[in-house]
Amino acid sequence: MCACHAVRRVVVKFGGKSLADAKRIRRAAEAVAREVKEGVQVAVVVSAIGDTTDQLMQMAEKACRGNVNPKDLDDILSMGERLSARIFSAALKSLGVKSRYFDPSNDDWPIITDDNFTDADPIIRECHPKIEKCILPLLNQSIVPVIPGFIGKTADGHVTTLGRGGSDTTAFILGGALKADEVILVTDVEGIFTADPKQVRMPRKLQFIETKRLAALSDQGAKFIHQKALKYKDPKINVRVISYVHDRLDAEGTVITGDFPKTSIKLVNPDKIMKLTIISESLTKNNVFLNEIYELTADRGIKLHGVSTGDNSITIYISQNNAGNIPNLIHKKIACYKDDFALTIKKNLLAIKIEGIRLNETIRMLNKLLDLVKANEVEIEGILPTFLRVILFIDSKSEEFVRNLLERLMGEINIEGAHPPISC
Incomplete structure (x- = not known):
């Protein structure tokens, strides 16, 4: 555990496929509830349910005949994660776990970005104080904050999206600001493999991988974790990639260590x-x-x-x-x-x-x-x-x-x- 807090603290991000239907959402909420009942402080980041983001994108593009305004598109795409956060928080409450979801319409929304709509960059000097002020107290009261991933907000209140790997970016920023013991990414794969299992037979699952190596693989087109997200990983905090099929957060997977190399x-x-x-x-x-x-x-x-x-x-x-x-x-x-x-x-x-x-x-x-x-x-x-x-x-x-x-x-x-x- 981190020396600055007496109990274990984790940030858990659930990917879209791990929340694809009501059954999976329930199982994910149960996994969080088990950790909370064992005294672990858990902050949750959620992606949109299933393929909601892709569906919203296609609908907006067709309705606007391919001429959708980027600012409007971000507002539309954010609805997937915002809905997901509400459902997940409600599922936790139904299990007897105190929870509160965050929404960019709230004054205490923690992820502040620039105005580069559809691919906004978080402003860390603005995000960290907000997270410490608005999310940390909830953890200390055994309340599970549920934050929609992928979403930001400009200083003047406009909703933005963080681009590829946006939900992972949200999780890494929260992990760093909260001094989490670990960030856990719950996905549809068992971890990170030596090659894409869909293209190569019997690849080997990696127990550990350095951030630098993972970023290099990402730059060459490997679809593990997007480089933009890795840039925000705290070098002192390990990231564990696990599959939702295990229904628990202590499952083995691949542990990502180290920091993102500088230019x-x-x-x-x-x-x-x-x-x-x-x-x-x-x-x-x-x-x-x-x-x-x-x-x-x-x-x-x-x-x-x-x-x-x-x-x-x-x-x-x-x-x-x-x-x-x-x-x-x-x-x-x-x-x-x-x-x-x-x-x-x-x-x-x-x-x-x-x-x-x-x-x-x-x-x-x-x-x-x-x-x-x-x-x-x-x-x-x-x-x-x-x-x-x-x-x-x-x-x-x-x-x-x-x-x-x-x-x-x-x-x-x-x-x-x-x-x-x-x-x-």
Whole structure:
């Protein structure tokens, strides 16, 4: 248990399929009631019942001939979760559990967002004080608050929705503000698997997975938990994914640990980089030659920062400090193939690494960096994209300018991603 409260405290989110009909809602309420009767403080987040959100979306789009106003659409879509919260709270009361549902029409609604309708971002500095003031006292009185997930409200009172993974986002924000011992996501699957069970036979269920790894999988299209939701997970609070079929909240599943990695932009290391470019149409298609290049650098302990290939060229980026006579060795190796070729060498480069767990964040930062670099006439020697990161190579004559530029960009990242400290 968290040191700041004497009893176990959990946030439980029920997905739409776990609330698909009256029977499932009753079983979910019974699972919560059992925990409450054992002295556990439980805050509940509910999704819309079954496929209600999709049905509301289709109905609104058809009625408006595809021209529905985003603000109106959010108000319409919110009705699924708002109805679900009312029914779930009533089910808890019927089991003898004190409960209160929240609604964005209330003054004490806790999830405050910007006005980016249909994909709003929560304003954490506004959410946490509201949660501590309006929800925490209910838990201390053994009252179960039921909060519609996926929904927010602007400072001037307009209903918003949080986009993909919105109910998970709500649960993670509540968990962090309440200093919960655990966040439990009740879904239609037994946990998180090594592959999609619908596409791969007999995948293995993971007992644990780090948030960073899960976010990377999500960025590549895996449908586990959306990245936007993971961004709000408290690093000190584990998340357990379980199936509703067990009818209890202590069921085993997959535990998500750790925190969401931050976007970063920095010099790879203080060493200078050497770029070797081989112009040869035939060698670019020769895997044996490429393996020989890898072996040449590895055998001599030379750090290889990356390799890129084009239709008629191969570019190799290596650490310059211990490169020794590697250009001569590579030239000699190429000559063995008796093909027409040219070898160019560029020394004293800097390598800047841009890394963001979301691919669109990486691209956004790269575009911002490229604009500033070009505006200051700094020569770009190469761009090397890799998994969720990009390395930019530039002439080291601009080192002082680059260091100042990176400091400025990291300041912008820290401001954008700043979260206030969480008090108990």
